[in-house]
Amino acid sequence: MVDKKSILSSIPSVDELIRVKELERLIALYSRTAVVEGIREYLGEYRKHVISLEKDEELNAINDSDIIKGIIEKIHNMMRSNLINVVNATGVVIHTNLGRSPLSSRLKDTLWNIASRYSNLEMDLESGERGSRYSHVEELICKLTGAEAAMVVNNNAAAVMLVLSTMAKGREVVVSRGQLVEIGGSFRVPDVMKQSGAALVEVGTTNKTHLADYENAVNENTAVLMKVHTSNYRILGFTSQVESEELAALGRKMGLPVIEDLGSGLLMDLTEYGLPYEPTVQQAVRAGMDVVTFSGDKMLGGPQAGIITGRKEYIDKMRKNPLTRAIRIDKLTLAALEGTLRLYTDKELALAEVPVLRMLTYNGEELGKRARRLGMRLKKSIGAMAAIGIEDEFSEVGGGSMPLHKMPTKVVAVKPKAVSLVGLEEKLRAYKVPVISRIVRDRLLLDVRTIMDDEFKVVESAMQWAFAELSGSISGEREVQT
Ligand SMILES: *Cc1c(COP(=O)(O)O)cnc(C)c1O
Numbered sequence: 332m333v334d335k336k337s338i339l340s341s342i343p344s345v346d347e348l349i350r351v352k353e354l355e356r357l358i359a360l361y362s363r364t365a366v367v368e369g370i371r372e373y374l375g376e377y378r379k380h381v382i383s384l385e386k387d388e389e390l391n392a393i394n395d396s397d398i399i400k401g402i403i404e405k406i407h408n409m410m411r412s413n414l415i416n417v418v419n420a421t422g423v424v425i426h427t428n429l430g431r432s433p434l435s436s437r438l439k440d441t442l443w444n445i446a447s448r449y450s451n452l453e454m455d456l457e458s459g460e461r462g463s464r465y466s467h468v469e470e471l472i473c474k475l476t477g478a479e480a481a482m483v484v485n486n487n488a489a490a491v492m493l494v495l496s497t498m499a500k501g502r503e504v505v506v507s508r509g510q511l512v513e514i515g516g517s518f519r520v521p522d523v524m525k526q527s528g529a530a531l532v533e534v535g536t537t538n539k540t541h542l543a544d545y546e547n548a549v550n551e552n553t554a555v556l557m558k559v560h561t562s563n564y565r566i567l568g569f570t571s572q573v574e575s576e577e578l579a580a581l582g583r584k585m586g587l588p589v590i591e592d593l594g595s596g597l598l599m600d601l602t603e604y605g606l607p608y609e610p611t612v613q614q615a616v617r618a619g620m621d622v623v624t625f626s627g628d629k630m631l632g633g634p635q636a637g638i639i640t641g642r643k644e645y646i647d648k649m650r651k652n653p654l655t656r657a658i659r660i661d662k663l664t665l666a667a668l669e670g671t672l673r674l675y676t677d678k679e680l681a682l683a684e685v686p687v688l689r690m691l692t693y694n695g696e697e698l699g700k701r702a703r704r705l706g707m708r709l710k711k712s713i714g715a716m717a718a719i720g721i722e723d724e725f726s727e728v729g730g731g732s733m734p735l736h737k738m739p740t741k742v743v744a745v746k747p748k749a750v751s752l753v754g755l756e757e758k759l760r761a762y763k764v765p766v767i768s769r770i771v772r773d774r775l776l777l778d779v780r781t782i783m784d785d786e787f788k789v790v791e792s793a794m795q796w797a798f799a800e801l802s803g804s805i806s807g808e809r810e811v812q813t
Contacts, residue, residue, distance in 0.1 A: 333390050338381050341395060345370050353399060354406075361410050369406035377401065417765040418786045418793070422740055422778025424690045425629055425730030429767065432628040432730075433686045433783075438670040445666040452662050465650070467665060471672045475598055476612045478623070478640035482649060483668060487626040488523055489658035490637030491592050494622055495527035497649045498588060499554035507540035507572060508533040510559035520559050520592070529554065538570045542577050549585055556582050558591040558620075560610070575610070579619030588621040588645065595732040596625025596638060598675050604692040606728075607736050612640065621645060627664075629730045632687030633671035634664045690780050691728065695739065701779040702741035708791045709743060716798045718746040724771075726780045744774040745794070750801040758797035766793045 348354060348370050349363075358366050377398060384390050419429050434442075455462035465482045472481035484490050495504060504524060511521045511533060524531055532553070534544040545556055558578055575591060582589035597611045609630075615623045622645055627636030637658075639649065649655060660668075675681045682688050693701075702721045710719045722744045725737035747755055752770055759766040759775075766789070768775050777790060 333393070335381060335384070335390065338390065338393055338395075339378060342374060342377065343395075343398070345374070348399075348402065351399060353403060357403065357406050361406065365410060366406055369409055370402050372409075373398070373402045373405040415764070417767055418783075418789055419781040420766055420768045420777040420790065422724070422726030422742070422769075422776075422780050423729035424687055424726065424781055425728060425732060426781070427730055431635065432632045434634060434667055435632075435671060435674060435684045435686060437674065437684055438667055441670050442663060442666055446663055450662060450666075452665070463650075464660065464662070464665060468669050468672060471669065471676075472638060472640060475672060475675055476623075476640050477616045478612075480643040480646035481638065481640045482646055482655075483627070483660045483665070484637045484639070484655070484658040485660060485664075486628075486635050487592070487594065487596075487624055487637040490624040490639045491520070492523050492527045493637075493649055493652060493654050493658060494590055494624060494639060494645075495524055495529040495555075495557075496654050497652045498590070498622070498645060499527070499529035501528055502530065502554035503532045503550070503552050504529045504555050504557050505532045505534055505545050505548045505553060506557045506559065507535045507544070509535060509537050509540055509570070509572060510561055540572055542573050542581055545573065545578065545581060546585070549587065553587060556587055556589045558589070560592060560594045575615055575618035575620060579621075582621070583619070588642075589619070590622040590624070590641075591615050591620045593623055593625040595629040595730070596627070596631045598631060599678060599681070599688075601688075601691060604694075605738070606691060607733055609733060616640060626730075627668055627671075630687060630691070630728070630732055631671065632685040634667035636660060636664050636668050638668075686783070691738070693740075693780055695741075698741040698779060701782075702743055705777065705779055705782070705787050705790065706743045708787060709745065709794060712791055713745075713794050713798050716748055716750070716802070718748070720744045720746070720774075722774075722776075724776060724778065726778050738780070740778055740780045742776040742778045744776055746774045747798075750798065754801055755797055758800055759793050762793040762796055764789050764793065766790055 345367060349358075349366065354366055354370070381393060384393070417429060419426055421429075425431050451462070453462050453464050454460075468483055469481045472478065472483075484493060506524075511519075511531075521531055532548050534540060534548045556578055558573070558575060579589050593610065593612060593615055595609065597609050598613070600608075600611055602608050612623060612625055620641075622639065622641035624637060624639050625631070627633040627638055639646065671685065674684050682692060699721075706719055706721050713719070720743075722742050724740050724742040726740040727738070728736060745755070752773065752775055755775055756768055756770055759768055766777075768777055770776070782790060
């Protein structure tokens with residue numbers, strides 16, 4: 332028979348605990364301050380827990396060797412980053428909530444070197460004078476897209492704002508009503524355009540806009556004609572929008588620059604891999620657009636960035652716009668963007684090494700093989716607790732790109748025998764490397780399109796952990812892992 336008092340009085344002190352070997356190791360790993368704080372917090376919780384116990388058998392079950400284990404878990408959890416990796420098993424390739432585009436692992440060394448050392452970010456090494464941070468990617472972008480000049484900023488929304496602020500501030504921009512879209516996260520094209528100080532002149536109707544609509548809207552205060560790629564929605568049926576070539580020709584005829592916000596920024600045609608047609612940057616440039624903007628982290632598969640290509644006279648003006656300083660691209664982003672663009676100089680290399688392109692172009696055979704691999708692993712480890720099957724499903728491009736396109740994929744479907752499906756989905760999300768999955772009807776689906784090769788074993792461990800937690804379910808226990 333143990334009593335509360337004796338349990339409480341036998342709790343070791345902070346001074347005693349800090350000399351325990353396992354905790355000494357954590358001082359070396361983190362810091363003395365962190366370990367002391369972890370011990371104090373844990374002991375506080377432990378005392379409260381002991382005081383709350385009522386039954387003798389609960390008190391008997393108290394084992395003070397659990398204290399060290401609890402403290403270690405507490406400290407690891409305290410020190411864990413908030414921003415962590417997750418496994419994307421949703422099949423949505425450009426998943427905005429999960430960081431959009433994963434970068435190529437080929438960039439690893441470059442990124443770390445540029446981040447941890449000094450670099451020639453703004454120094455011309457030949458002259459020793461101040462250089463331009465844009466020079467590192469400009470030539471590459473021009474070579475890939477056929478444009479005359481280029482610059483880069485933080486994201487495509489900033490790119491659109493900079494372009495309009497430079498070319499149309501205090502004047503009018505003519506744009507089709509059917510292209511004034513909201514892109515998600517309540518980013519609305521018309522709002523961003525207004526922020527630039529340009530006045531919007533909407534022409535046409537939601538479903539139809541003709542060349543004459545633009546022409547009739549032009550007056551002495553018109554600065555540019557603009558086209559926005561409606562990346563994330565489609566108007567179907569009785570529709571028509573003006574082609575880039577026609578709009579560019581009208582601009583030339585009227586002496587007005589024509590700009591296009593492409594959104595996603597495809598650098599290669601992916602129709603041969605079964606993806607729907609989408610205009611590439613090269614095509615927009617070739618069509619005669621004076622300025623084209625697009626994202627770095629949508630279908631391009633690079634870092635978050637906004638890329639602006641166009642005629643040199645306009646790009647030069649943008650560089651001098653004070654707004655440029657406020658949306659200046661960071662050196663890490665620049666290193667990631669240059670590295671990604673370099674992969675595009677060889678089509679096969681880009682398809683193999685840019686994760687977004689690889690995931691979008693998997694064929695049925697590859698997906699089947701990957702699903703069988705994951706299915707086999709799961710059958711072995713959790714087959715007793717769930718029915719594991721391989722099924723045909725659909726993945727999405729995501730990121731507001733190609734909204735209507737459903738890519739046939741293979742999923743591993745998990746149907747638990749004794750535990751709840753919702754509970755399983757939650758537990759997988761609570762694992763130390765969270766696995767993000769989806770529930771469709773009575774199964775939990777793991778889409779192998781977006782799970783990376785070295786993550787199969789993580790999914791397996793997550794499943795084992797989740798089932799152990801759910802079946803051993805001592806409710807109220809915290810999910811802590813180290
Ligand atoms: C996504 C998108 C944007 C915004 O790009 P970010 O890189 O997310 O800032 C702007 N315009 C269009 C048409 C888009 O699809």
